[in-house]
Amino acid sequence: PKIMLMRTLHMVLELGGFGFYYAQCISVVHEYVGIHGCSETDGEDMHGLDEEEMWHADFNQKRGVVTLPDFANPLEFPQYYETSVIEMTGCKSDEAFLSKVFKSPPPEMDAPHTSIYLKDDVELGVQNTLICHVTGFYPPSLSISWTVNNANVTEGISLSRYRPRADGSFNIFSTLKFTPAEGDIYSCTVNHIALQGQPQTKILDIDVALPSVGPAVFCGVGLTLGLLGVAAGTLLLIKGNNCN
Template identity: 60%
Template sequence: MELYLVIPILTVFLSTNAQLEHNDFSVSGCSETEKESLYGSDGEEAWHADFNQKTGVVTLPDFADPMSFDGFYEASVGQLEVCRQNLAVLIKAYKSPSEEMEPPETSIYPRNAVQPTVENTLICHVTGFFPPPVNVSWAKNNVIVTEGVSLSQYRPKSDGTFHVFSSLKITPEDGDVYSCTVNHRALQGQPQTKIWSVPEAAVVLPSVGLAVLCGVWLTLGLLGVATGLFFLIKAFATDRPDVAKNIKHLMQWTQSKTVPPGF
């Protein structure tokens, strides 16, 4: 079995100017094959270590105030060595205890409202699994897709499990079917697959919406004409009964679409 050691650190920061409380956190984890180190605030990741590229990666959104993480990667490397030493001691002390695993739950959804031929992003959210890692793969119309695929860092949850996001850039077209397949040791060789297809409404809605809009304006126009004729008849009813009679015949003609006799 593989033992996974996670070291969470929580710091509470109080801003006296804005009277706001912020919860900063740092997580370092390792196993015999995996390693992880990240820093964040208020439940959102702000930085993580990329041990493959040997550098730190800032994951703050573009609108956030810029922050410096000088020395964070070097500190993560040191924490990783400590983690591995502690892990070796735990493995020896517990004599390879039985492995506890939690299977993932998977969902798939688009980032933005779906419009045909407009670029979008599909998100596959994998949550509630332990331990990392999970394997996430994408397919379009039953063909494996690797281009435009990204995977976030593993993010810890309050219950000790992890969650991760995988995304796929798409240009939806009518009839396209996408799938996200997740594999984890707790699934015991039975991967989870979630399917998403381009909604029919995304293709039909624009033309239907235009027809409905035209119908509404036409109805309002006819109501306006009828209302105007009604008040016109009322105005002429006293002074010019002959004119009022002709206008009334005109209204009847517009309803029956036949020319009234004697008009």
């Protein structure tokens, strides 16, 4: 795409209520975040609270998706998807106009920061999950790939949606389900426009420390020598008594 329009709305909400335990008036501050953006071919419309996504428009499936857990009284977003479709039409019209006026200016960019870690402690032969966390990037468009022992992996992978941060940048998670084997090497590679053709790769070696046998061997040898010493001393004592 030549240009991407992105509008992020931050709004501080102050909700008043009564504390359940103390029956006193309390005030809770929350931050609403709305993201509306488009390019020539794509669109994004998301609503969130306190950096957690609540709802987004899925323009491929032509429906709105509530991403909050199923609470006793779930939130509803009536007519949100229909409104998103109208907004995307206007956004793409503005994008085409601004591309001509500004002749596709270079986009604002922030490079991502990538880390890789395990969900659980490693146990050989027991299924685990690797997590690749990418944060602090803008615009919200990148690719994540996995390898094991330098071979590309395509199964057992999941990818979260882009999640906004308070500073206007984004987070995303990719996970890989795997069964660890001693010596395996896993890598997560991230490619983003701000990296200028130099992808970030993070590597994790599966190295399970085996219990050391050294102390047990030394203790066994020491105990054996000690018993031999006791036996030799006893024998000499008996011989000495016989000589007397």
